[in-house]
Amino acid sequence: MNKTCARCQKVVYPIEELKCLDKTWHKTCFKCTECGMTLNMKTYKGYNKLPYCEAHIPKAKATVIADTPELKRIAENTKIQSNVKYHEDFEKSKGKFTQVADDPETLRIKQNTKIISNIAYHGDLEKKAAMEKQREAAEIADVRDLTEKIYQISL
Ligand SMILES: [Zn+2]
Ligand SMILES: [Zn+2]
Known part of the structure:
Protein backbone atom coordinates (compact mmCIF):
# COMPACT_ATOMS: atom_id res chain seq x y z
CA MET A 1 0.00 0.00 0.00
CA LYS A 59 5.06 30.37 20.74
CA ALA A 60 3.93 27.78 23.22
CA LYS A 61 7.36 27.49 24.76
CA ALA A 62 6.43 29.49 27.84
CA THR A 63 3.69 27.02 28.74
CA VAL A 64 5.94 24.03 28.17
CA ILE A 65 8.86 25.47 30.09
CA ALA A 66 6.56 26.53 32.90
CA ASP A 67 6.37 22.89 33.94
CA THR A 68 10.09 22.63 34.62
CA PRO A 69 11.22 22.71 38.26
CA GLU A 70 13.23 25.87 37.63
CA LEU A 71 10.23 27.76 36.28
CA LYS A 72 8.07 26.44 39.08
CA ARG A 73 10.64 27.71 41.53
CA ILE A 74 10.58 31.13 39.90
CA ALA A 75 6.80 31.12 39.87
CA GLU A 76 6.85 30.19 43.55
CA ASN A 77 9.28 33.01 44.29
CA THR A 78 7.08 35.42 42.39
CA LYS A 79 4.18 34.28 44.52
CA ILE A 80 6.22 34.78 47.69
CA GLN A 81 7.25 38.21 46.46
CA SER A 82 3.61 39.00 45.81
CA ASN A 83 2.85 38.03 49.39
CA VAL A 84 5.70 40.20 50.61
CA LYS A 85 4.35 43.02 48.48
CA TYR A 86 0.92 42.41 49.94
CA HIS A 87 2.31 42.61 53.46
CA GLU A 88 4.21 45.75 52.56
CA ASP A 89 1.00 47.32 51.35
CA PHE A 90 -0.74 46.06 54.45
CA GLU A 91 1.93 47.59 56.69
CA LYS A 92 1.64 50.84 54.76
CA SER A 93 -2.12 50.93 55.09
CA LYS A 94 -1.75 50.00 58.75
CA GLY A 95 0.54 53.02 59.11
CA LYS A 96 -2.08 55.16 57.45
CA PHE A 97 -4.73 53.73 59.71
CA THR A 98 -2.65 54.56 62.77
CA GLN A 99 -2.32 58.10 61.54
CA VAL A 100 -6.04 58.34 60.97
CA ALA A 101 -6.65 56.86 64.43
CA ASP A 102 -4.54 59.60 66.00
CA ASP A 103 -7.35 62.09 65.98
CA PRO A 104 -7.72 64.20 69.14
CA GLU A 105 -10.47 62.00 70.53
CA THR A 106 -8.43 58.80 70.19
CA LEU A 107 -5.36 60.50 71.63
CA ARG A 108 -7.40 61.62 74.61
CA ILE A 109 -8.67 58.08 75.20
CA LYS A 110 -5.14 56.70 74.83
CA GLN A 111 -3.85 59.26 77.31
CA ASN A 112 -6.58 58.34 79.79
CA THR A 113 -5.81 54.66 79.37
CA LYS A 114 -2.17 55.36 80.09
CA ILE A 115 -3.04 57.30 83.22
CA ILE A 116 -5.41 54.59 84.39
CA SER A 117 -2.72 51.96 83.70
CA ASN A 118 -0.29 53.92 85.82
CA ILE A 119 -2.81 54.19 88.61
CA ALA A 120 -3.44 50.46 88.37
CA TYR A 121 0.28 49.81 88.47
CA HIS A 122 0.71 51.87 91.57
CA GLY A 123 -2.47 50.44 92.94
CA ASP A 124 -0.70 47.88 95.11
CA LEU A 125 1.33 50.54 96.86
CA GLU A 126 -1.65 52.74 97.25
CA LYS A 127 -3.66 49.85 98.57
CA LYS A 128 -1.58 49.96 101.76
CA ALA A 129 -2.36 53.60 102.18
CA ALA A 130 -5.94 52.84 101.29
CA MET A 131 -6.16 50.52 104.26
CA GLU A 132 -6.00 53.67 106.30
CA LYS A 133 -8.11 55.70 103.92
CA GLN A 134 -11.22 53.74 103.00
CA ARG A 135 -12.53 56.36 100.64
CA GLU A 136 -9.37 56.40 98.56
CA ALA A 137 -9.42 52.62 98.38
CA ALA A 138 -12.90 52.70 96.92
CA GLU A 139 -11.74 55.15 94.25
CA ILE A 140 -8.81 52.96 93.26
CA ALA A 141 -11.13 49.96 93.02
CA ASP A 142 -13.32 51.93 90.62
CA VAL A 143 -10.30 52.82 88.52
CA ARG A 144 -9.21 49.19 88.43
CA ASP A 145 -12.64 48.08 87.28
CA LEU A 146 -12.52 50.72 84.59
CA THR A 147 -9.04 49.60 83.55
CA GLU A 148 -10.21 46.03 83.31
CA LYS A 149 -13.12 47.07 81.15
CA ILE A 150 -10.82 49.04 78.85
CA TYR A 151 -8.47 46.07 78.55
CA GLN A 152 -11.37 43.83 77.66
CA ILE A 153 -12.51 46.27 75.01
CA SER A 154 -9.04 46.56 73.50
CA LEU A 155 -8.73 42.75 73.45
ZN1 LIG B 1 1.21 16.26 -0.78
ZN1 LIG C 1 5.27 30.44 7.99
Whole structure:
Protein backbone atom coordinates (compact mmCIF):
# COMPACT_ATOMS: atom_id res chain seq x y z
CA MET A 1 0.00 0.00 0.00
CA ASN A 2 1.35 3.37 -0.99
CA LYS A 3 1.89 6.06 1.57
CA THR A 4 -0.21 9.16 1.41
CA CYS A 5 0.91 12.75 1.95
CA ALA A 6 0.02 14.16 5.34
CA ARG A 7 -1.03 17.40 3.68
CA CYS A 8 -2.72 16.63 0.38
CA GLN A 9 -3.67 13.01 1.15
CA LYS A 10 -2.40 11.89 -2.28
CA VAL A 11 -0.04 8.99 -2.84
CA VAL A 12 3.60 9.72 -2.15
CA TYR A 13 6.12 7.93 -4.37
CA PRO A 14 9.57 7.23 -2.92
CA ILE A 15 11.23 9.80 -5.19
CA GLU A 16 9.18 12.67 -3.76
CA GLU A 17 8.87 11.28 -0.25
CA LEU A 18 9.85 13.29 2.76
CA LYS A 19 9.54 11.60 6.14
CA CYS A 20 9.20 13.99 8.98
CA LEU A 21 7.23 14.43 12.20
CA ASP A 22 6.14 10.77 12.08
CA LYS A 23 4.38 11.45 8.78
CA THR A 24 5.06 11.20 5.09
CA TRP A 25 4.94 14.30 2.89
CA HIS A 26 5.49 15.28 -0.67
CA LYS A 27 8.61 17.38 -0.63
CA THR A 28 6.52 20.12 -2.22
CA CYS A 29 3.78 19.68 0.38
CA PHE A 30 6.13 20.10 3.29
CA LYS A 31 5.19 23.71 3.92
CA CYS A 32 4.64 26.02 6.84
CA THR A 33 1.19 25.26 8.25
CA GLU A 34 0.67 28.98 8.70
CA CYS A 35 2.02 30.72 5.57
CA GLY A 36 2.66 27.85 3.14
CA MET A 37 6.36 28.62 2.77
CA THR A 38 8.14 25.56 1.41
CA LEU A 39 10.31 23.94 4.03
CA ASN A 40 12.93 21.23 4.14
CA MET A 41 14.48 19.12 6.87
CA LYS A 42 16.84 21.94 7.77
CA THR A 43 14.40 24.83 7.84
CA TYR A 44 11.27 23.38 9.33
CA LYS A 45 10.19 23.76 12.95
CA GLY A 46 7.95 21.01 14.18
CA TYR A 47 5.05 21.75 16.48
CA ASN A 48 2.17 19.39 17.27
CA LYS A 49 3.53 17.17 14.46
CA LEU A 50 2.99 19.96 11.94
CA PRO A 51 5.73 21.86 10.13
CA TYR A 52 6.12 25.61 10.61
CA CYS A 53 8.60 28.15 9.35
CA GLU A 54 10.79 30.01 11.82
CA ALA A 55 8.39 32.95 11.96
CA HIS A 56 5.22 30.96 12.55
CA ILE A 57 6.20 28.26 15.01
CA PRO A 58 3.56 28.68 17.74
CA LYS A 59 5.06 30.37 20.74
CA ALA A 60 3.93 27.78 23.22
CA LYS A 61 7.36 27.49 24.76
CA ALA A 62 6.43 29.49 27.84
CA THR A 63 3.69 27.02 28.74
CA VAL A 64 5.94 24.03 28.17
CA ILE A 65 8.86 25.47 30.09
CA ALA A 66 6.56 26.53 32.90
CA ASP A 67 6.37 22.89 33.94
CA THR A 68 10.09 22.63 34.62
CA PRO A 69 11.22 22.71 38.26
CA GLU A 70 13.23 25.87 37.63
CA LEU A 71 10.23 27.76 36.28
CA LYS A 72 8.07 26.44 39.08
CA ARG A 73 10.64 27.71 41.53
CA ILE A 74 10.58 31.13 39.90
CA ALA A 75 6.80 31.12 39.87
CA GLU A 76 6.85 30.19 43.55
CA ASN A 77 9.28 33.01 44.29
CA THR A 78 7.08 35.42 42.39
CA LYS A 79 4.18 34.28 44.52
CA ILE A 80 6.22 34.78 47.69
CA GLN A 81 7.25 38.21 46.46
CA SER A 82 3.61 39.00 45.81
CA ASN A 83 2.85 38.03 49.39
CA VAL A 84 5.70 40.20 50.61
CA LYS A 85 4.35 43.02 48.48
CA TYR A 86 0.92 42.41 49.94
CA HIS A 87 2.31 42.61 53.46
CA GLU A 88 4.21 45.75 52.56
CA ASP A 89 1.00 47.32 51.35
CA PHE A 90 -0.74 46.06 54.45
CA GLU A 91 1.93 47.59 56.69
CA LYS A 92 1.64 50.84 54.76
CA SER A 93 -2.12 50.93 55.09
CA LYS A 94 -1.75 50.00 58.75
CA GLY A 95 0.54 53.02 59.11
CA LYS A 96 -2.08 55.16 57.45
CA PHE A 97 -4.73 53.73 59.71
CA THR A 98 -2.65 54.56 62.77
CA GLN A 99 -2.32 58.10 61.54
CA VAL A 100 -6.04 58.34 60.97
CA ALA A 101 -6.65 56.86 64.43
CA ASP A 102 -4.54 59.60 66.00
CA ASP A 103 -7.35 62.09 65.98
CA PRO A 104 -7.72 64.20 69.14
CA GLU A 105 -10.47 62.00 70.53
CA THR A 106 -8.43 58.80 70.19
CA LEU A 107 -5.36 60.50 71.63
CA ARG A 108 -7.40 61.62 74.61
CA ILE A 109 -8.67 58.08 75.20
CA LYS A 110 -5.14 56.70 74.83
CA GLN A 111 -3.85 59.26 77.31
CA ASN A 112 -6.58 58.34 79.79
CA THR A 113 -5.81 54.66 79.37
CA LYS A 114 -2.17 55.36 80.09
CA ILE A 115 -3.04 57.30 83.22
CA ILE A 116 -5.41 54.59 84.39
CA SER A 117 -2.72 51.96 83.70
CA ASN A 118 -0.29 53.92 85.82
CA ILE A 119 -2.81 54.19 88.61
CA ALA A 120 -3.44 50.46 88.37
CA TYR A 121 0.28 49.81 88.47
CA HIS A 122 0.71 51.87 91.57
CA GLY A 123 -2.47 50.44 92.94
CA ASP A 124 -0.70 47.88 95.11
CA LEU A 125 1.33 50.54 96.86
CA GLU A 126 -1.65 52.74 97.25
CA LYS A 127 -3.66 49.85 98.57
CA LYS A 128 -1.58 49.96 101.76
CA ALA A 129 -2.36 53.60 102.18
CA ALA A 130 -5.94 52.84 101.29
CA MET A 131 -6.16 50.52 104.26
CA GLU A 132 -6.00 53.67 106.30
CA LYS A 133 -8.11 55.70 103.92
CA GLN A 134 -11.22 53.74 103.00
CA ARG A 135 -12.53 56.36 100.64
CA GLU A 136 -9.37 56.40 98.56
CA ALA A 137 -9.42 52.62 98.38
CA ALA A 138 -12.90 52.70 96.92
CA GLU A 139 -11.74 55.15 94.25
CA ILE A 140 -8.81 52.96 93.26
CA ALA A 141 -11.13 49.96 93.02
CA ASP A 142 -13.32 51.93 90.62
CA VAL A 143 -10.30 52.82 88.52
CA ARG A 144 -9.21 49.19 88.43
CA ASP A 145 -12.64 48.08 87.28
CA LEU A 146 -12.52 50.72 84.59
CA THR A 147 -9.04 49.60 83.55
CA GLU A 148 -10.21 46.03 83.31
CA LYS A 149 -13.12 47.07 81.15
CA ILE A 150 -10.82 49.04 78.85
CA TYR A 151 -8.47 46.07 78.55
CA GLN A 152 -11.37 43.83 77.66
CA ILE A 153 -12.51 46.27 75.01
CA SER A 154 -9.04 46.56 73.50
CA LEU A 155 -8.73 42.75 73.45
ZN1 LIG B 1 1.21 16.26 -0.78
ZN1 LIG C 1 5.27 30.44 7.99
